[in-house]
Amino acid sequence: MRLVWFDDVQAPYREPVLCELARRSTFRAVFLFDDEPERRMAFRPHPGYAAEVLRAWRLPRVGPLRALDSYQAVLRPGALRRVLDTDVVVMLTWAQLASVTVALAARRRGVPYVVFSESTLDSRRVAAGPVDRVRRWFLAGAGAVVVPGPAARDAVLADGVAPERIVETVNAVDHEVFARRPRELRAGRDPGGPHRFVVVGQLIPRKNVEVLLTAFAALDGAPRLDVVGDGAEAARLRAHAAALGVADRVTFHGFLDEQQVAAVLAETHSLVLPSTEEVYGFTAIEARTAGLQVVVSDVAGVAASLAGADGVWTVRPDEAGVRAGLEAARRAWAGWREGVPDDAGSPARTAADLVRGALRAREQKRSL
Structure with a gap:
């Protein structure tokens, strides 16, 4: 079977799944786009x-387009043929003008498509x-809809x-990077000492790092916080940490690539995902794969997938909720998890489910 994966930009965290799809089809x-500056x-x-x-x-993101999370695109002549020369198209977003164009043309030409939503x-x-x-309309035209949870x-x-x-599938992470590498780096390391929290993501309002800093500053003792990422709020958040009196216990790393993130996870104990809005939340799965505890906002898409899991605290993304999660994680700390939890999905599992969806879409088209 021939498959085409259609997405806005090449995301490093998707690549293990793409490699698996290449092995299966x-x-x-x-x-x-050849780049997305905001996420490097x-x-x-x-x-x-x-x-x-x-x-x-x-x-350009001007006028009404400024409110959108992603850039919009219009396909140039000839590009549509490159997308539809296949048996099935796997599309990653409906909120994109080019995706709507592809869906319209796919329906006219009888090319089935799958949506990963x-x-x-x-x-x-x-x-x-x-x-x-x-x-x-976009979802109704899909032969199958694959969902991560x-x-x-x-x-x-x-x-x-x-x-x-x-x-239904899982969102997969690279086990070589997030399972094997952190365990190699921390081999023989003492899991004790001051508790170290970490947050990974863009420093933008919806990531809610300001509230995390305020909740962190209210903890007693001398815990530490690693902030990985950059963005429009970086300078203001540094100033906020200084005003709270915790600048000496908060490390702002700036942007790090996946290997560098894995190295930080090897040294920290609990990841915090305090977002006020989060479609999914890859960092929570990456952290669990690396053996960390997780404090996750209850509005993040990943929260439902992690409900009831050991070493996970689901909290409201306000100061009281985040602080309670931080305190609970610090009290419960007993060392890094040795094994990779079942909910840390493998790229092979995700790819197999996507192929299953593509086969279903193709069979449905043949039966019409």
Whole structure:
């Protein structure tokens, strides 16, 4: 079976799954943009799968487009053929002009498509009107919808997707980077000492790092906090840490690549994901894969997948909730987890579920 993966930008955390898909099918990945400055993502050829950047116009984020999380694109002549020359297209987003164009053309030409949908009801900004109708139309045309957990499943059910067209999977992380490497780095390290919390992500308002700093400053003793990432709020957050009197116990690392993040996870004890809005929350799974405890906002998509898991505290993303989670994690600390938990999904599992969805979409198209 020939598969095309269609996405905005080449994300490093997706690459293990793309390599697995290349092992299971005749596979190409196509991307709209060669970079995404905000998240430091840039296209590069990968030895594990065929990939290319399509010819497309990137629209400037001005006016109404400023409110969107991602850049919008218009496909240039010839690009659509590169996407649809396949048996099945796997699409990662509906909230993209180019995705709507591909979906329209796929329906006309009889090319089935699968949607990988991470959006949850909590992360949804628009639940009515024209935007909601476009989302429902886009999902209705998919031969299958693959979702990484129960929160995303609830969202597509609410959009009218029939249960038999949904394939539930997990969001996978690279076990070489986040399982093996941290354990190698911390071999023989004493798990005691002051508790070290870590937050990984863009320093933007919805990541809620300001509230995390305030909650952290209210803890007694001498815990430490590592902040990994950069963004528009970096300078203000540094100033906030200084005003709280904890600048000597908070380390701002700036942007780090995956290998560098794994090295920080090797030295820290509990990851905190305090976002006020989070479609999924990869960092929580990366941290659990690395053997850490996790304090996670209850509005993050990953929270439903981790409900009831050992070493996980789900909290409200306000100061009281985050502080309670920090205190509970510090009290419970008994050392890094040796084994990789079952919910730390493997790339092989995710790829197998995507192929299953693609086969379902192709069979459905043949039966029509």
